[in-house]
Amino acid sequence: MLVSSIDAHQHRHADHPVHDLFVRRWSPRAMSGQPLTEDEIHRLFEAARWAPSSFNEQPWRFLYARRDTPAWPVFFDLLMDANKVWCARAGLLVLVLSRKTFSHNNKPNPVHIFDAGSAWVSLALQATEMGLVAHGMAGFDWNKARTALAVPDDFDLCAMFAVGRPGQVEDLPEPVRAREVPSGRKPIAEIAREGPFK
Numbered sequence: 001m002l003v004s005s006i007d008a009h010q011h012r013h014a015d016h017p018v019h020d021l022f023v024r025r026w027s028p029r030a031m032s033g034q035p036l037t038e039d040e041i042h043r044l045f046e047a048a049r050w051a052p053s054s055f056n057e058q059p060w061r062f063l064y065a066r067r068d069t070p071a072w073p074v075f076f077d078l079l080m081d082a083n084k085v086w087c088a089r090a091g092l093l094v095l096v097l098s099r100k101t102f103s104h105n106n107k108p109n110p111v112h113i114f115d116a117g118s119a120w121v122s123l124a125l126q127a128t129e130m131g132l133v134a135h136g137m138a139g140f141d142w143n144k145a146r147t148a149l150a151v152p153d154d155f156d157l158c159a160m161f162a163v164g165r166p167g168q169v170e171d172l173p174e175p176v177r178a179r180e181v182p183s184g185r186k187p188i189a190e191i192a193r194e195g196p197f198k
């Protein structure tokens with residue numbers, strides 16, 4: 001299995017025992033420029049499919065482009081320059097959408113983006129398990145994406161992400177090369193509290 005040249009465990013330590021995958025998943029930018037296979041793409045979306053959602057609505061939708069296909073430049077041109085620098089060597093670019101209303105009654109679904117986020121992280125963990133890298137992105141032209149990809153009004157745009165095979169850090173241009181280090185996390189005491197907020 002291909003693995004990133006950087007081992008997240010060298011930089012990250014869980015304070016409490018958890019499945020290795022949570023710590024091993026991170027957002028590298030170094031990718032090899034190789035395409036993904038159809039089977040790999042199916043396995044990624046299969047993981048996303050099984051995420052939980054309110055009323056099992058499954059509001060997430062994924063529009064994607066494989067590298068070396070006609071759709072690729074359309075998706076790639078949506079990215080901010082800072083993301084184009086490293087996404088040029090990704091294998092897959094994906095736009096995540098989420099349906100704003102429940103299909104059973106057309107009423108607003110207040111948690112649709114929460115649900116779409118669950119699907120994305122399932123996919124990102126699956127990518128890690130497969131030795132691929134997945135990297136979320138807010139840095140793209142949101143208005144252009146809606147128009148260029150014909151997103152209907154009843155869907156919100158959530159984010160984009162890139163997936164690829166791990167590449168060499170040395171191939172990344174500066175300044176992104178210097179940032180190619182797995183990040184840390186806030187302590188539990190800062191993110192979870194028993195009882196009210198204050």
Ligand SMILES: Cc1cc2nc3c(=O)[nH]c(=O)nc-3n(C[C@H](O)[C@H](O)[C@H](O)COP(=O)(O)O)c2cc1C
Nearest residue numbers: 025026027028083135136137138139140159182183
């Ligand atoms: C919704 C979302 C948007 C993000 N946008 C960008 C982006 O536009 N460009 C980028 O280089 N990284 C982006 N990131 C990556 C985050 O910076 C990264 O997930 C965060 O620093 C935590 O690091 P880790 O994923 O390696 O654990 C994004 C991540 C998420 C989940």
